[in-house]
Amino acid sequence: MGQFAALLRATDHQPVRYLVVDDSVFARKNLARIIDSYGGMLAGEAADGCTAITEYDRTLADIVLMDITMPQMEGIEAAERIVRQHPDARVIMVSSVGYQENIVAALQKGARHFVQKPVKPELLYEVIKYVLGDAAVTASISSAGV
Amino acid sequence: MKMELIQPFINAADAVLSETLACPVTISDISMDEEAYQRHATASLVEISGDIEGRVIFDVEDGMAIKVAAAMTGTEIEAEPQILRETVAELANLVIGNAVTTLNDQGFRFKVHPPVDHSDPHGFRGTEDVEALVMDFASPAGSVFMNVAIRYNHRRRADVNPA
Numbered sequence: 001m002g003q004f005a006a007l008l009r010a011t012d013h014q015p016v017r018y019l020v021v022d023d024s025v026f027a028r029k030n031l032a033r034i035i036d037s038y039g040g041m042l043a044g045e046a047a048d049g050c051t052a053i054t055e056y057d058r059t060l061a062d063i064v065l066m067d068i069t070m071p072q073m074e075g076i077e078a079a080e081r082i083v084r085q086h087p088d089a090r091v092i093m094v095s096s097v098g099y100q101e102n103i104v105a106a107l108q109k110g111a112r113h114f115v116q117k118p119v120k121p122e123l124l125y126e127v128i129k130y131v132l133g134d135a136a137v138t139a140s141i142s143s144a145g146v
Numbered sequence: 147m148k149m150e151l152i153q154p155f156i157n158a159a160d161a162v163l164s165e166t167l168a169c170p171v172t173i174s175d176i177s178m179d180e181e182a183y184q185r186h187a188t189a190s191l192v193e194i195s196g197d198i199e200g201r202v203i204f205d206v207e208d209g210m211a212i213k214v215a216a217a218m219t220g221t222e223i224e225a226e227p228q229i230l231r232e233t234v235a236e237l238a239n240l241v242i243g244n245a246v247t248t249l250n251d252q253g254f255r256f257k258v259h260p261p262v263d264h265s266d267p268h269g270f271r272g273t274e275d276v277e278a279l280v281m282d283f284a285s286p287a288g289s290v291f292m293n294v295a296i297r298y299n300h301r302r303r304a305d306v307n308p309a
Contacts, residue, residue: 023260026236030218069239071260096243097258099250116247117240118165 005138006039017043019061021052023070034121049073056082068095076106083110090131158244166217171285179278188230189264190238196256200296204238210288235261
């Protein structure tokens with residue numbers, strides 16, 4: 001996997017903090033590896049929607065990468081609950097189930113974007129940059145200290 | 147079994163496996179499964195309910211699972227049972243998610259349930275109205291057996307009530 005210009009928070013130039021939500025350990029590991037290549041920091045992980053809500057309350061991560069199909073509570077409902085409590089939360093849905101109906105439902109419930117699995121790191125990077133907007137700046141890998 | 151239901155699964159398995167392994171895969175065998183399915187290696191089962199209902203079993207040889215796991219995580223992986231199960235579940239999730247995306251865009255509406263371990267050596271035979279089709283996707287790293295048994299639950303609304 002290639003390296004990317006590190007994404008930093010515009011406010012304090014610290015690494016962007018991520019919450020990764022997926023019932024698959026492998027998917028979480030894969031996303032953690034991708035986040036690392038963006039110079040990001042893994043703030044928390046969750047394997048279901050309920051845990052995602054409590055982990056978001058705890059971490060207030062800059063970006064939430066949220067799967068859809070999960071046990072107990074699915075990702076779209078979890079995204080809705082997080083955004084209801086924290087209107088500024090930036091939730092990106094990351095799912096293999098990428099049909100139009102699902103995407104529209106996720107966006108209507110407050111998700112900012114949708115990325116279909118298998119995740120292409122270059123695409124996810126651009127989506128995260130877009131979702132962060134002015135809240136992020138890019139820096140070279142060396143100047144970001146990663 | 148209708149090929150219009152099966153083809154998206156074949157296309158998705160081909161695309162996901164080729165992309166994950168970064169090498170071509172071929173369908174080396176395809177058969178109707180009339181007997182109870184016999185698991186080859188580590189298997190995961192995904193249920194589908196809605197306009198289309200049934201289940202898909204993903205059965206992955208250890209060598210293939212290890213290669214997929216290494217590709218997903220970027221590190222060398224030990225062949226531990228838990229890791230193999232997680233890998234196969236995620237592979238099933240990716241393939242079936244992509245397949246149902248295609249079917250949904252064709253007008254079918256259904257729910258995909260999270261993958262569960264299929265640890266029984268036997269089980270899940272096709273029936274008269276739900277035949278099981280087994281495909282062997284072969285690569286240099288090993289084989290993935292995909293056992294698909296799905297059927298129409300209701301015809302698409304557009305078919306039932308044409309405009």
